[in-house]
Amino acid sequence: MDGFVVKADFLPRLLQQLQENYQVVGPVRGEDDVCRLQPLDEWSEHQEFSLPRISVKKYLFPPNELLYTTKNGTFEPPPPPEQMAVVGVPSCDLYAVDFLDRVFADDPLYQRRRSNLLLVGITCHPSEDCFCPPRDTPPPFDLFLDEERVFSGTPRGDELLQQLGDRLIGEVEIDHDWTCEAQGPPLPENLERRWAANETKSFWEEIGGRCLGCGACSAVCPTCHCFDMQDRIDAAGNAVRHRIWDNCFFPNFALVAGGHDFHPTRGARFRFRCEHKLLGFGVFRGESSCVGCGRCRAACPVQIDILEALDHLREGAIP
Ligand code: SF4
Ligand code: SF4
Structure with missing residues (x-):
């Protein structure tokens, strides 16, 4: 460099x-x-x-992206x-x-x-x-x-x-400090154990009771990347497939065949989002994908804050 x-x-x-x-x-x-x-x-x-x-x-990942057309x-x-x-x-x-x-x-x-x-x-x-x-x-x-x-x-x-x-x-020397002036508190240690010990249903349902389910927090997040597929026939009779942003606050996000919903309440959806952002899933488990931009805090019409969840975990006891 x-x-x-x-x-x-x-x-x-x-x-x-x-x-x-x-x-x-x-x-x-x-x-x-x-x-x-x-x-x-x-x-x-x-x-x-x-x-x-x-x-x-x-x-890079447009809200509505054409994947292919069949002709x-x-x-x-x-x-x-x-x-x-x-x-x-x-x-x-x-x-x-x-x-x-x-x-x-x-x-x-x-x-x-x-x-x-x-x-x-x-x-x-x-x-x-x-x-x-x-x-x-x-x-x-x-x-x-x-x-x-x-x-x-x-x-x-x-x-x-x-x-x-x-x-x-x-x-010049490259001596830039990559930590932003608005440095927030680091993630608490033993986050996985804290999550297992402290994330109670009542905590999420209290927040879910305030949540409007609008999905703004997820829509503005620079690392949220869930998507759905949509197929349609265009005017010329060709089949086209699009990839569109999905949102974990949408009611059918975790609805599967047979009618089971893995996240049936807004509290369960907020819990899912916090787990995804703070603890990660799959190969990214253990890596937070929250870059601290604060967009979700600014966008929420009822002032629900991901830092509430983080504080709850930070303050909770670990076994
Ligand atoms: S603060 Fe974190 S969770 Fe909220 S929008 Fe930014 S990256 Fe996403
Ligand atoms: S922006 Fe706020 S009200 Fe809307 S879904 Fe997210 S947490 Fe709920």
Whole structure:
């Protein structure tokens, strides 16, 4: 990894350079005061780098993605994704991409999108909702902007810095602190044992009694990745299959043939979400996929907070 001090106009020049080969997007605040990732057609001195409501995940694992079309008995894959560059990705969302890269390691459509996506990270300005865990290794990025310095993390990033060589002043040590200023409390030790000993039905059902089941917390999460399949016949009579985001708060999420529902109440669904986020499932058991972005806390209309669950486990006794 290389690092350089940059001249004041590095960012607008980077944008120009990227626009030659990529569709460039970045955070833009709308008139409704919501920050979203939107095309950045030109540089604005007032460009802000707030946390967008939906993360860069939407370009890697879109909410509704065509998987294939069948025509005359043959399967046609979707057209290749365009080359995109996302500028201003905060560290928490870069760590979320690292997690998704591993979840979708064997998924060719995800990998095709991933190799066409260039990531420009930026030192984030924490909000009152975020609580990033401590970090000692860098997340994945092509370039990372740290105030007046830039770091390159891939050969693609190196190439961009070569193209922008006249905007670099001098090489610097990579001494960035990857732990965000909004560092939250680390996960309690022995989390698996605490979970087994303290997660009582009454605790989850009390929270479930407040939950509206809207699914906003899961929809905004940069690491939630459950999906469903939808098949339909298009206007030309071809069968098409889509992958669409699913949500563990939807009533039919855990409903199976025969009518059994593995998570019949909102309390059971909140419990499932917390287990998935904090303890992980399958090969990821023991690894939290919560990057501490705080989006779920901000999005919940009734102020249900994943930290409530964490505090409950932290304060509980372990045998
Ligand atoms: S669980 Fe909440 S705080 Fe954690 S990564 Fe998901 S949205 Fe962010
Ligand atoms: S955002 Fe809040 S109310 Fe909506 S499903 Fe999540 S916990 Fe329930």
